[in-house]
Amino acid sequence: MTEAVLLVGGKGTRLQPLTINTPKPMVPAAGVPFLAHQLARARAAGVDHVVLATSYLAEVFEPYFGDGSAHGLRLTYVTEDEPLGTGGAIRHAARALTSGPSDPVLVLNGDILTGLDIRGLLLRHERAQADVTLHLTRVASPGAYGLVPTDADGRVLAFTEKPQRPEEIVTDQINAGCYAFRREVIDAIPGDRPVSVERETFPGLLADGALLHGVVDASYWLDVGRPASFVQASADLVRGVVRSPAVPGEPGEHLVLPGARIEPGARIGGGTVVGSGAHIAAGADVQGSVVLDGARIEADARVRASMVGSRARVGPRTVLDGAVIGDHSRIGADNELREGARIWCGTAIPDAAIRFSAV
Numbered sequence: 247m248t249e250a251v252l253l254v255g256g257k258g259t260r261l262q263p264l265t266i267n268t269p270k271p272m273v274p275a276a277g278v279p280f281l282a283h284q285l286a287r288a289r290a291a292g293v294d295h296v297v298l299a300t301s302y303l304a305e306v307f308e309p310y311f312g313d314g315s316a317h318g319l320r321l322t323y324v325t326e327d328e329p330l331g332t333g334g335a336i337r338h339a340a341r342a343l344t345s346g347p348s349d350p351v352l353v354l355n356g357d358i359l360t361g362l363d364i365r366g367l368l369l370r371h372e373r374a375q376a377d378v379t380l381h382l383t384r385v386a387s388p389g390a391y392g393l394v395p396t397d398a399d400g401r402v403l404a405f406t407e408k409p410q411r412p413e414e415i416v417t418d419q420i421n422a423g424c425y426a427f428r429r430e431v432i433d434a435i436p437g438d439r440p441v442s443v444e445r446e447t448f449p450g451l452l453a454d455g456a457l458l459h460g461v462v463d464a465s466y467w468l469d470v471g472r473p474a475s476f477v478q479a480s481a482d483l484v485r486g487v488v489r490s491p492a493v494p495g496e497p498g499e500h501l502v503l504p505g506a507r508i509e510p511g512a513r514i515g516g517g518t519v520v521g522s523g524a525h526i527a528a529g530a531d532v533q534g535s536v537v538l539d540g541a542r543i544e545a546d547a548r549v550r551a552s553m554v555g556s557r558a559r560v561g562p563r564t565v566l567d568g569a570v571i572g573d574h575s576r577i578g579a580d581n582e583l584r585e586g587a588r589i590w591c592g593t594a595i596p597d598a599a600i601r602f603s604a605v
């Protein structure tokens with residue numbers, strides 16, 4: 247039996263306005279809440295019990311996922327009264343685990359899309375007899391992540407969360423947000439206050455001489471915590487660039503959910519998903535985007551790499567490129583919203599009011 251803790255309590259601030267009413271893991275990617283992809287991948291790796299460590303908007307998870315049986319696993323919900331940070335949340339969630347002291351427990355950040363071989367990570371953990379085994383990946387700009395240099399045997403040498411100074415960037419290997427913990431290591435995390443696993447637990451374990459083992463892996467990896475990466479993740483799931491058993495359809499250039507209406511003469515592609523009840527009018531061109539339930543894209547609008555919130559309306563001939571339109575917003579005709587533009591939920595923008603971008 248393999249158990250996992252999934253960290254889903256963050257506020258998702260960088261994904262606003264999508265996360266105003268919906269916690270980040272519940273925002274739909276490729277037609278289902280992002281979390282469904284992580285659960286499906288965990289299950290495929292042999293995980294049979296997942297503890298969801300919730301905090302922000304905790305109440306919305308259980309009505310959707312229930313006891314987990316529809317997803318082929320057992321789900322337990324553990325909610326923090328106050329956010330306890332990543333380490334505090336792991337410790338707090340551990341009360342629901344049944345694993346023994348030396349059993350491995352998987353811990354997953356709730357906003358990562360990856361093709362990692364999770365079973366392989368557990369095997370490496372066992373072989374290394376490590377206290378914690380960390381999935382690492384290489385990125386071009388490591389500064390926004392946890393930096394994790396290792397020696398030739400994979401032993402972790404340091405853990406520097408979001409380095410403040412350029413000289414601290416000593417590696418391009420970063421913490422990819424998936425760990426195998428020996429259960430008793432989790433139980434040693436303080437349980438009565440907020441703890442960051444990245445800033446406190448990992449550096450503390452290293453200082454105490456614990457064995458932290460890093461597994462560098464080159465498979466698909468994306469943190470979906472920003473709008474551009476969220477949209478990218480959804481498009482990659484739709485196209486099958488990264489596979490998830492939870493995608494409701496076969497890989498292809500678009501995914502149109504039941505109840506959506508695409509008028510003849512509309513073009514959709516690049517991994518676009520069109521939610522149920524959404525309407526794409528004739529002449530509209532929608533590429534690599536997420537169009538949520540009940541949204542309307544009017545005639546001759548051009549939408550690329552954007553997120554259109556549920557029941558939002560994008561007016562005729564309007565151009566969106568790298569934009570996020572909050573739920574229920576109404577964008578008039580002939581607007582142009584580009585890179586980084588975010589329109590708050592319920593906002594009304596008149597015709598031809600914005601010609602380039604609004605950040």
Ligand code: GDD
Nearest residue numbers: 253254255256299329330331335355356357391392421469
């Ligand atoms: N339950 C609970 N309580 N969950 C939390 C809390 C909390 O207080 N704080 C954060 N989380 C969850 C978030 O929901 C998310 O799934 C995960 O913990 C990581 O938080 P993020 O806010 O997404 O962190 P990050 O992206 O800045 O950095 C983390 O991920 C990087 C990889 O994407 C760190 O682990 C970095 O070291 C890592 O490189």
Ligand code: MG
Nearest residue numbers: 357469470471
């Ligand atoms: Mg993140």
